[in-house]
Amino acid sequence: MIFNQNMKDEELSDETEISELSVTVSNLPSSIIATNLSYQIFDDDHEREIFESHFEDIDDAATFHYFKSFRRVRINFSTPEQASEARMRMHLRDYKGYTIKCYFTQPIFIGNSSHLEPPKREKQFLISPPASPPVGWEPMPEAEPLINYDLLNAVAALAPGEPHELHPPSKDQPGIVVHICEEGAHGNASGVRLPQTRCPDRKSF
Template identity: 50%
Template sequence: MQQENGADEEATVDVQFTELPNALIACKVPEDLYEEGALRVSFESLFRSFDPEVQFQYFKSFRRVRISFSDALAAAEARLRLHKSDFNGKEMRLYFAQSVHIGSPRLEPPKPEKQFLISPPASPPVGWEQSHDATPVINYDLLCAISKLGPGEKYELHTATPTTPSVVVHVCDDGHDDSSAPDDSDHDDRPRPLLAPKSSKRAAPTSPTSDRQSHVNSDAKPPEKTMEI
């Protein structure tokens, strides 16, 4: 049980140390510190006592000094001991540097905040009204010109040219003068022609009268057949 508890404590300590930043930012430092000299050597010696591999970055325009340690524990210990300490007659303040974790070493495009699908709304907006279709336009001039056309006459719309034919409109008559389809009343008044009877294959009795009739019928032309439509 003690070994397990010790292992849990070590795991928690490792997590806490790894989450801490390994760099400090020194503020309110003397202006002579940004020049090479004995003052810079004494300043760096304060932090090299915690980590011999410490690195310094001087930002004169911001009056800041970034102090990067190889271990987060050394950075935390240096802050606990040197924060608000006196250096060259001024109070020195130390803060942990904010670490920025980048998921990919490459530059990624911005998040698509305004890239969304443009679709029609499911319901009409407020104040929308159904528009009524316009009434059809009646061309009275065309109707008047058609009414003036007389039955049985023809009207030339376009005259003929050497390359195009003429356009002529023939107006149909209203009467029923078609002989192919007469009315039933015409059939009653028209006399129907008689059709000749068909000849029979049976032999007729031999008699002088019948022989004379057959001789006359053979020389005569057959009557014309007419069909009533």
């Protein structure tokens, strides 16, 4: 009786482990990504059919998405159990001179849908220039030009041939003196070479 009781306990323990294992497998994703694949799978249709047959033996309804730039293929199965079996069969398997690596992958959901949603219809305030003037905007009339009569009188009072001091010299700044040319004088008609203004002495450090 003790032997029979031990056998029953072992059977119950095995059934519990199998039940827990089935629950764990059912929580796995139903898709895997196969990496480190040969370029022959992407370029040769016959090699692609042979590659897909390894997974179609497990699930006839398996679908494949190829990413040649990354040398990866995403395989979608009907159930997580089929995805787990495919991973155990193909993971770290030598194929066409490369060691295949398989990983589970989760589907990407954004919000309540698996597709990208359009942006919300909100007013854009950072567009430059704006598509239309803001509410309440009205054009402003241009201001009338300002005429400085004092400046006009000062310019008219400048007599040609006489120096006029615009800014008196100070301790730190030189004065500004304007020499008005005589009427009819254009350029240096006399041929006299005008000396250049001497640069101030530079201090050497």
